[in-house]
Amino acid sequence: MDQTAPAGPPSEILDRAGATRPRVAIVLFNLGGPDRMESVRPFLENLFLDPAILRVPGFVRPWLGRFIARRRTRAASENYAILGGKSPLLELTEEQARALEAALAGEAAEYRCFIAMRYWHPMSEECARAVAAWGAEEVLLLPLYPQYSTTTTGSSLAAWAAAARQAGLAVPTTTLCCWHSDPAFAAATAAMVRRAHDEARATLPAAVPLRILFSAHGLPESIVKAGDPYQWQVERSVAAVVERLGIEGLDHVVCYQSRVTPQKWIGPSTEEELERAAHDKAAVLVCPIAFVSEHSETLVELDVEYREEAERLGVPGYFRVPAQNSDPDFIRALRGLVLAAQGGGRALCSFAGGRQCPKSFGDCPHARAKARVQEMA
Ligand SMILES: C=CC1=C(C)c2cc3[nH]c(cc4nc(cc5[nH]c(cc1n2)c(C)c5CCC(=O)O)C(CCC(=O)O)=C4C)c(C)c3C=C
Ligand SMILES: [Fe+2]
Ligand SMILES: [Fe+2]
Numbered sequence: 168m169d170q171t172a173p174a175g176p177p178s179e180i181l182d183r184a185g186a187t188r189p190r191v192a193i194v195l196f197n198l199g200g201p202d203r204m205e206s207v208r209p210f211l212e213n214l215f216l217d218p219a220i221l222r223v224p225g226f227v228r229p230w231l232g233r234f235i236a237r238r239r240t241r242a243a244s245e246n247y248a249i250l251g252g253k254s255p256l257l258e259l260t261e262e263q264a265r266a267l268e269a270a271l272a273g274e275a276a277e278y279r280c281f282i283a284m285r286y287w288h289p290m291s292e293e294c295a296r297a298v299a300a301w302g303a304e305e306v307l308l309l310p311l312y313p314q315y316s317t318t319t320t321g322s323s324l325a326a327w328a329a330a331a332r333q334a335g336l337a338v339p340t341t342t343l344c345c346w347h348s349d350p351a352f353a354a355a356t357a358a359m360v361r362r363a364h365d366e367a368r369a370t371l372p373a374a375v376p377l378r379i380l381f382s383a384h385g386l387p388e389s390i391v392k393a394g395d396p397y398q399w400q401v402e403r404s405v406a407a408v409v410e411r412l413g414i415e416g417l418d419h420v421v422c423y424q425s426r427v428t429p430q431k432w433i434g435p436s437t438e439e440e441l442e443r444a445a446h447d448k449a450a451v452l453v454c455p456i457a458f459v460s461e462h463s464e465t466l467v468e469l470d471v472e473y474r475e476e477a478e479r480l481g482v483p484g485y486f487r488v489p490a491q492n493s494d495p496d497f498i499r500a501l502r503g504l505v506l507a508a509q510g511g512g513r514a515l516c517s518f519a520g521g522r523q524c525p526k527s528f529g530d531c532p533h534a535r536a537k538a539r540v541q542e543m544a
Contacts, residue, residue: 188277192303193505194294195264196310196323199284200247200254200462206287207244211236213286219322222390239427246467257284259460259492260311263501266493270502276305278505283330285323291330299336306331306340307508309501311459313352314400315345318386341508347400348407351500356404357411358496360454360488364414367452367486375483376449378418380440381405383457384464385423385432397457398433404456418449421456424473425464441477450484451477459491 201210215221215232223231247253264280271278279301283294298306308327310320324342331340346352360379367377383401391398405421424437435443437453444451453473455465469487477485491497 188275189304190302191276191278191305191307192298192301193267193278193280193307193309194298194327195260195267195280195282196308196312196320196327197256197260197282197284197460198319199287199290200256201287202253202257204244204247204252206253207247208236208240210287211239211243215239217286217322219318219325235428243463246463249467249471250463254287254462255466256460256462257282257287257289259462260284262493263311263460263498266495266498267501267505270498271505274506279303283323283327285319285326291323291326292333295327295330295334295336298331299334303336304338306336306338307505308340308342309505310343310345312457313345313349313404313459314347314383314397314457316386316390316397317395318390318397320344343504343508345396345400346504347404349500349504350407351503352497353404353407353411355491355494355496355500356454356456357408359491359494360408360452361412363452363454363486363488364412367450367484371450371484376418376447377484378420378444378447378449378451380437380444380451380453381408381419381421381456382424382437382453382469383421383455384425385434385436387428387430388433389430391433401457408454408456424468437473438476441473441480441482445477445480445482448483450486451482452486452488454488455490459497461490461492465490 198214199210201207212233215235216228218225218228221228221232221235260282264282268278268280281294281298281301282289283291285291289297308324310323312319315321324344331337364377364379371377381401381404386395386397402421405419409417409419420435420440422435422437422440423433426432426436441451453469455469458465465487474485
C-alpha cells in the first residue's frame, strides 16, 4: 500500500472561508497479516519475536520465537490458503480508512488516515515516514482494537513511538488507548447483533433456545494476572452491547478463542461453550467482540472450524454476527471518537500526556501494565 502523499505546506489547505485548516493524521493500528503465502513465516516471526507476545528472557527470544513461528507456519498457511493465499485485513482497514476520511470531510481540520500494522506491511516505520511527508501538524493514534491489551495496543504504541522518533516526527500526539464502552461503538455493534439475532430466530423452531457467544481473542492467563486490562475491558464491551440490545433474559456468555500456545489461557474457551450449548440443546450466535474487521480468526476459525465442531457436537444451529468492517454506524462511532479526542472534551488516558481517562472510557490501569512489558523487553 502506498501511503505517501504529495507533501504540500499545511498553509495550502484552506477551508471554504479561506482560512487554513490544520492537518491531522489519524494513525489506524491493527495487527496485519500476510499478503501472500511466502509472507506467512516472516509474519509469524515478527509476531513471536515481539517481547509483548513472547514473554521470555531476551536472550532466549530470538531462538524460541523463530522456533514457534516455524512450527505454526503450516497451520497458519492452511488458514490463509482458505482465504485465497492472503489476509484480507489490510484491504478492509484501507476501506475503513477511506470511510473515516469521508465521514470527517468538511470538519475544521484536514484529516487523513494512515495505517500502521504491527507484524506485516505497512508497518510503523513506513507509516511514520508517510505521516511526516504529508506535513501532519497533529497526530491521533487510533488503535482498531476496542479493548486495550499490552499484546496489541500496547505493543503497537511502543512500535509507533520508536518509528516516530526515527522519522523525526515531533508533533503533538494524542493517543486513544481504548474505547471498549464507547456508547456509539456499543450501539453500532448491538444493531448488528440484533439483525443477526432476528435472522437466526426466524430460521429456528420456537422451542430451540438461542445463546449469544461473545467470542474474543484469548490471552495467556499470566498476562492478565500481570495487570493486562483486556479481559476486564472485553467484559465491559459485552455489558455495554447487551444493555443496548435490551432483550430481557438474553442468554449470553463471554468466551475466548484462538489459543496458540500451550500455557493456560483465559476462559471459558469458545470450544467449551460449544460443548455446553450442545449439552443444553441451544443454538449459538457467535459475535466477535474484540475484532472490528474480518480476518483469518473470523473467516476460518469461526466460520469453518468452530462451525464444523458445532455440527459434530450436535449444536442445533450455528450463526455468526459479521465483524464491523466499514459498517456506517461503526464508522460514525470512530468519527465521534476522533472529534471528541480533538475537541479535548474527553481527553484520554495516561498515554495522552498524563491526563486521566474520562469516565466513559472506564478505569485505565494501562500505565502499570505497560511499564511491566517494557521491563521485559
Ligand atoms: C501468544 C500469541 C498471541 C496472542 C497473545 C495474541 C493476541 C491477540 N491477537 C489479536 C488479534 C489478531 N491476531 C491475529 C493473528 C495471530 N495472532 C497470533 C497469536 C497471538 N495473538 C498468531 C500466531 C496469529 C497469526 C494467525 C495464526 O497463526 O492463527 C490477527 C490477524 C490475522 C489475519 O488474518 O490477518 C488479529 C487481528 C488480539 C485482539 C489479541 C489479544 C487481545
Ligand atoms: Fe492474535
Ligand atoms: Fe485508557
